[in-house]
Amino acid sequence: MKLIKIDRQSLNDGIEKAKSAYRVFGPVKEKNDHEFKLLEKSEMPDLDFQNTRLSPKSIIYPQSQVMFTYSLDESKDDWRIMKEVENVKSPMAIFGVRPCDALAFPIVRRNFDTPDYQDTYWVKAYEATTFVGLACIDACGTCFCTSAGTGPFGEEGLDVLIIADGDDFYAKPITAKGESFIQTAGWTVEAESSVASKIDQLKTAAESSITSSVSTDKLKNKTILELYDAPFWEKEAFSCINCGTCTYVCPTCWCFDVQDETHGKSGIRMRNWDSCMFPLFTHHASGHNPRNVKYERLRQRFMHKLKYYVDKYDNGIQCVGCGRCIRLCPVNIDIRSICNKMNSFDAKNNVCEATSS
Amino acid sequence: MQNPYLPYPVRIDEIITETEDKSLKTFKFVFLNPADEEKFAYESGQFGELSIPGMGEIPIGIASSPMEKGFIKFTVFKTGKVTSYLHAMKVGDIMGIRGPLGKPYPWETLEGKNIIIIGGGFAFTTLRSSIISMLDPDNRSKFKDIHVIYGARSPGMLLYKDELSAWAERDDINMHITIDGTDDPDWKYLTGFVPTITEQKAPPGNEDTYAIVCGPPIMIKFTQPVLDNLGYSHDNIIMSLENRMKCGIGICGRCNIGKDFVCKDGPVFTLSQLNNMPKEY
Incomplete structure (x- = not known):
């Protein structure tokens, strides 16, 4: 070395x-x-x-990033054609x-x-x-x-x-x-x-000096639906105010929205960090919302990080243990205890083993 | 490195108002750069992102068939900001399209099989594409019997009326066109809800018969038990889903159902697959 x-x-x-x-x-x-x-x-x-x-x-992935520019001026040749920045x-x-x-x-x-x-x-x-x-x-x-x-x-x-x-x-x-x-x-x-x-x-x-931990060894062996249907989500989400702080401070949260912003006859298409905590994230134009209720959105965040990602890439959890979401959550939701609950959840008996974080 | 968010510029070549309430219009687009048409090589069941600068993008199933050359077609229901704006656009207007996106219907599996298409309301667009593809002289021999059950609220709410009547005249496709009800004495097809018609007209399920089902949730809810009774295995029931999308390429994170993205891993799933996924759609 x-x-x-x-x-x-x-x-x-x-x-x-x-x-x-x-x-x-x-x-x-x-x-x-x-x-x-x-x-x-x-x-x-x-x-x-x-x-x-x-x-x-945000150095690699800015919170707000211009992707394209466009002109809405009909007298221009490139009218309504997206141009890469x-x-x-x-x-x-x-x-x-x-x-x-x-x-x-x-x-x-x-x-x-x-x-x-x-x-x-x-x-x-x-x-x-x-x-x-x-x-x-x-x-x-x-x-x-x-x-x-x-x-x-x-x-x-x-x-x-x-x-x-x-x-x-x-x-x-x-x-x-x-x-x-x-x-x-x-x-x-x-x-x-x-x-x-x-x-x-x-x-x-x-x-x-690192005294807390999560157990993740059994996440892979459970089915998505076993964890999705686990009985603890509503209780875990009870205090959540869907503020989205956890997603914004998370180094591994990557979801974004795309928006057009027009000033006069020209505009930009940009992307902005978005959050699965927000109801509009999945809101259909018809009014239907597949994750309409608060606990469904909280469940999405933890299922994504601790189960969907695990299953999809077979490369561990989508969390690096930085602890920011724990420190900055206004209502003290703790990913460590949720992870341990998921890991120890016994679908057959519908219980979590006693966990410590 | 190709920027996957950059739309191909297209021109609106034709606009057809499909339904009597004018809520559905078919837009025929021509690529401004002819080479882009080749890059947009697609199969029935895929979708595109229609992109209107200043408004945004919407994911819409491709209604034209790959057997139709020189243009692509989308039938769009007027419902939100982008679709309302699109409905007010004119022939000759320029906009953009990204795609093709998502997985098509599983054509390799479907080859050599009986196909029953069950559609309701305006979810008939990629089904139209599929029918055109299967009926093409180059393709028809690749499939056994083809049945189509298509229902709408009233005669005036059916899409692609001229094509429906033309298909009904053919002997190589069994059309079962139905409406919820009408007082039109000249209505010559069926009356009744799609699940009922399915019960009466659909062939029994077996290994060699596949159902492709697209429609409003209520239609799907009542059609599924009918197909179960007819003996359709859930591997042989194919569905196409919708969720709110932005990127269309599995990156922006919002259209997931469990670990799968509707945009990239779907929109086409078998009922067996859906049975093991959360009902987040």
Whole structure:
């Protein structure tokens, strides 16, 4: 395992150098939280954070994105013909991605980049991006990444993993994209071999700081209808106000709406993040709504993440254990307890085994 | 990389008002770039997204048959924002179409089989496409008996009236056209609801007989027990669903029924498949 050692000064110098080749995004302090922002010249990421309020999802997949432009001017030749907006992506690097948020990108990729269709907007942005991760040293109380397919030092979805050790940093290149980021940053000093065991210790300590978990081993063996018809959904949804916060803060929620917006004689077709919590999401023009009732929408969200995705891709759950939906839900709905209920649901006896989250 | 959200530009070539209440019109579209017609190679049962800049897009089943060249047809019920606008558009107007989308009826399975088409109201569009395809001289020998049971509220609410009468004259298709009721003394076809007519006219179910059923939920609800009694296996009952859609390609996330997307994994499902899916449609 090749490891590069970087001191604080070279870290900053490297980030500055990288800006000549990449648009570099990193966490910066905004009010009480950290948010990913495009780093201006000489601006440095603030690494004193547990995790950012929102994942860097919107850098690849903006909350609102123009897809096409059109003219409604009958005197023009291109009247009513959709024109693609320029979609050439210059290289980007996201510095300081937590491993949970990094895993969200390959999870979401299965939806946007399929053998049949490529969502050109998402795929081009994703391909242009180098993901430079920052290992977690101490977890939040709501973190459960270690049972959601990754961990505080997880590498899936990352091109480089950076591990902070006091004022020193170690960079582990994971992909060729990562190698070239390290080269561009000018980080060349190889760490001595003894560092490996130190990193293992940090990793073990970080993993043991994660105290909550979900059980997912039995989700696959149940049928969709067994879980769909389980008796707990109405009760779980009782306090839900369908605000959609969980879907907006989720790094793996990808649903969107498409809308045309006309100003005078020209307009744009754009897409906006949407939410399965909203009744209009599935509302037919006839007035019929297949998910008309609140609990049906809550069930959709959890069934999608914890059953439909599991069955469709055979690649784990559509959740990375970042805990944002738990922290930000105004009525304390907790995906961990719902996941454990689903996992332990015994359809024959119509009960869940006793669960802890 | 092909942008799957970019519609092909088309021109409205013809508009036919289908029903007496004017709520259904058939739009015949011609591609502005002739090469796009080849890219739009489709099979009966698929749908397209009709795209009107400034209004939005709507998923509509393709009413023309792949055997008909030079144009594509959609029959559209006026109901929401986009369809209302479309109903007010004129011949010569430019708009867009994306597709073909979704899975067609399972034509490979259907080859060599008896086919019974059961349709009600305005859900007859992809069924029209299917009938045209099967009756084509190149295709007719690929199928055994073809039955069609098609019902509407009144004679004036039937779609494709001229074609229906022409098919009724043929001896290679058994047409059972029915209406709920009429005071028209010249009405020469059947009277009665689709489930009743199905009970009287449909051939018994067996391995070699497939029913394709499209219609309003109430028709489907009462037709299914009839088909059960006639001995149709749920693998041999094929249905086409609708849900609210945006992308049409299984990405935007709203039309799912369980793990399947109506737009990409459907809209065509067998009743056996639907029995194992949530009833979210």
